[in-house]
Amino acid sequence: MKKKVLGVLLACAMVAGMITGCGEKGDTAAPQADAQAKTQDSQSGEAAGGSEGSGKTVTIWTWDYDNTLMMAEDFNKVYPDIQIEVVNVAYSDYFTKIQQAVASGSELPDIVAQSCTLLKNYGELGIFEDLSKEPYNVDSNIFFDFIKDRAVMEDGSLIGIEESISPSAIAYKRDLAKQYFGTDDPDELAKIFADPSDYITQGKKVQEESGGEAYLFHAAGAVAEWLYFADTTPLETNGTIDFTGKMTGTINMLCEMRDNKVVDTYENGTAQANATYSDDKHIMYPCPNWAINYYIKANDADGSGNWGLMMPATGGYSCGGTSLGITNTSDCKDEAWQFINWCLMTKDGAEMMRDRLNFFVPTKEFFDDPEFIGGEDEFFGGQDIESFFYKDIVNSIGTLTVSQYDQTVIDIRDLLAIAVMDDPNMTAADALAKGLEEAKNRITDMEVK
Amino acid sequence: MNKIKKTGGNRKYTVFWPIVFVAPFVICFFLFNLFPILYSFQLSFYDWSGVGEKTFVGLANYVRIVTEDKMFLKSLGNTLFMMVISFPFAIIFGLVISAFLSNLKHGRRFFQTVNFLPYITTPVAIGLIFTFLFDRNTGMVNRLLELLNVNGLNWLGNPRLAQVVIAIMIAWKYTGYYMALYLAGITSISEDIYEAARVDGAGALTIFRKITMPLLKPITIFIIVTSMIGGLQLFDEPNLMFNVSTTSVIGGPDRSCLTLLWNFYDVAFGSTAKLGYGSAVAVCIFIVIVLISLIGMKLMNRKEDVI
DSSP states (O other): OHHHHHHHHHHHHHHHHHHTTSSOGGGGSGGGGOTTOOEEEOOOOOOSSOOOOOOOEEEEEESOHHHHHHHHHHHHHHOTTSEEEEEEOOHHHHHHHHHHHHHHTOOOOSEEEEEGGGHHHHHHHTOBOOTTSTTTOOOGGGBOTTTTTTTBOTTSOBOOEESOOOEEEEEEEHHHHHHHHSOOOHHHHHHHTOSHHHHHHHHHHHHHHTTTOOEEEEEHHHHHHHHHHHOOOOSEETTEEOHHHHHHHHHHHHHHHHHTTOEEEEOTTSHHHHHGGGSSSEEEEEEETTHIIIIIIHHOTTOTTSEEEEOOTTOOEEOOOEEEEEBTTOSOHHHHHHHHHHHHHSHHHHHHIIIIIOOOOSBGGGGGSTTTSOOOBGGGTTBOHHHIIIIIIGGGOOOOOOOTTHHHHHHHHHHHHHHHHHOTTOOHHHHHHHHHHHHHHHOOSSEEO | OHHHHHHHHHHIIIIIHHHHHHHHHHHHHIIIIIHHHHHHHHHTTEEOOSSSOOEEOTTHHHHHHHHTOHHHHHHHHHHHHHHHTTHHHHHHHHHHHHHHHHTOSSSHHHHHHHHHHHHHSOHHHHHHHHHHHTOTTTOHHHHHHHHTTOOOOOTTTSHHHHHHHHHHHHHHHHHHHHHHHHHHHHHHSOHHHHHHHHHTTOOHHHHIIIIIHHHTHHHHHHHHHHHHHHHHTOOHHHHHHTOSSTTOOTTSGGGTTOOHHHHHHHHHHSTTOOHHHHHHHHHHHHHHHHHHHHHHHHHHHHHHHHO
């Protein structure tokens, strides 16, 4: 009898074991399937301003885990009663997880981080609150002109607020700049590199003087990224993807740089490529503001004082960026909005983003305050990089329109950068033809030219 | 009365308890295997991005795969090529190593473990190790080539070489596994047969060719069939190898390492998700794998006929 009872209990345990984990509200979220996902409630600090909270928990999925945690920590100093749960999701899996959650009807996070190259794709999911309407009433005209329409969809809805405007310039190593160009002054260097063709001339000079050892740039992928975002030719116009128009300038320049050994053969973003930040063979790096922490300081911790920032010959450009949007199925939209509003649209939040994350929010009026930006940066040899980024660079950035095929074309751009560097005989025309064929194969519901 | 009791008791043991114990698996199989398969098949006739309305398109997805989608055929070709240049080596090395190890008097367990380690190493680590080994500028392999006065190669940037690196990775990973299978097979061969051969004057090579290899044929066929099925499902190795940075491209250089499953994953869950079309791709992959499996099963049956 005991054996029978034991058998029944064991069978029940087996069945229960298999079906548990399917019902808990929190477990239905797609990131739970990610073994690497880690969650942590932000710690509540002291209430600085004091605000009536609801005791609800706002969930954010993000690949920028540490920065989002810092935002949550400071937010909780003002709103101690709103818990922020930050869920780490790998960047490469992020959009897929959101899609899967939507398709399967699983619970979505309250706040979604939208990568700038996928904004249209996020918009098409139809899962976001329109922040231009009640109760949010965000007027996107308060943002910088080059960025104000980025998260505005065709129906006029605003699906997210940018965390940072991501102005981008060219970073350089001062010692190598002095050695090869006779100066490390950013203005002088901008004059030397006033025209895109100057990169070819000066890159050849660097090769000759270094006996073939030194290069102006380390990776074709990094150069392609810069040239692509600096080119404001719209990718999508009237239902047509203008692949050739968008990519011709980038590919031509890339081939010319390859032929003259202006750019080395590293693959952008790999550990090997990142190690070049601290070597004495590579001089310049296309540099969005966020790359200072992610790439330069992370890979050249001992390089303080040896870095400078200069204006690219193409003018400033905006590269990368993330918007925060509220899902329309969220049961704590008010709290989610309080988080986004405080972090990105109040002066206190903007100062926190500036001081803790090195991010600059998109609201123009904060920058009118002369004390909001400015100051010497030791790491950059005393250069006032904030003023440089948020005055000089921002004022030279052209407006980029977004397309649902941005990410697809960017993948093809990187594919071509690898192909061009692998095959010295591949001409720009060959590369463009190859890219066009790829684009036509991958984009089937629009005309591609 | 006793008879009725006995029948009731038998039913309990022959019907009730088996159902209780099999039910969890069957329920899970229906929920997580059969239903998704059938649902995918249904989806393959629709145009659906995962949100919004599904549009019935009939066989249009299949027609596109066959007539327009160059990536499907390319991924099939890539997969077959990488299979052909990797698994035969892994099988041959596995067989040879197991033959040597079976005769080893000392340190057999040590070498068994060393050879088996790649199989149980986490794929992420393998991807990283190979990326570091074969990097064009700083990789160990190119450093060695330079020592031999040979120019370093663009292993991870050249389409053909990238496939070779994946093949090396697969061979390195699976050799130990096949070795373990062959060792188990060799252990089951009676020592009397070897003894008789030695008495007849057969040398080590002859014994290997005439006794060991033929008697390991069932294991070889099993390995070949599972290799073919596993090879067609290749995903982890190339994906981890060419997914090391945010600027990595889908399928590696010139999409040369885009396998059937990677292509399916990209089509179904990429930035421009097409779940309907992705389902049709999945069905086509399923058909390809079933065809290859049937060929393999035929081989196995032929082998049984021989025995």
